[in-house]
Amino acid sequence: MIPEQQTEKAPFDTDAVVDEITRFVAEQTRTTPDVDQDLFTTGIANSMFAMQLVVFLEQAYRVTVAGPDLQLSNFRTIKSMAALVGRLQAESAADSDV
Numbered sequence: 001m002i003p004e005q006q007t008e009k010a011p012f013d014t015d016a017v018v019d020e021i022t023r024f025v026a027e028q029t030r031t032t033p034d035v036d037q038d039l040f041t042t043g044i045a046n047s048m049f050a051m052q053l054v055v056f057l058e059q060a061y062r063v064t065v066a067g068p069d070l071q072l073s074n075f076r077t078i079k080s081m082a083a084l085v086g087r088l089q090a091e092s093a094a095d096s097d098v
Contacts (some may be wrong), residue, residue, distance in 0.1 A: 012089055017082040019063070022054055026077060035078040048075060050075050065086035 018035055023027035025033050029044050045053070053075055054065050062087060065074075074084045 006013075012086045014086060017085050018078055021057075021061065021078045021081050022059075025053075028052065032076060037078075037086055040074050040076055042071065045075070053081065057085055061085045061089065063092065 020037060022033060025031070025039065025044070028049065031044055033039060033044055037044070039049075050072070054070070057063060058065055065084070065088070069084060069088070074080055
């Protein structure tokens with residue numbers, strides 16, 4: 001499932017999100033990153049690319065990354081970004097149910 005096909009009521013598919021983020025990182029960096037690889041210590045990502053990642057996640061998954069979520073730890077690995085997206089979507093769904 002590509003991000004545009006996800007709906008608010010669709011269950012969160014971690015594997016699909018990991019795959020999509022992996023494709024984005026690979027296309028942008030011309031590398032083949034591992035999902036657990038620290039993108040910053042390996043030199044794949046820098047502060048400029050971190051901003052691209054924020055914009056990508058916000059647009060692709062209709063989330064807002066702000067305040068305390070703008071921590072490097074949320075962007076170090078593909079898995080950590082997928083976890084962030086899952087948490088933000090869950091929080092958004094919970095807020096809309098109130």
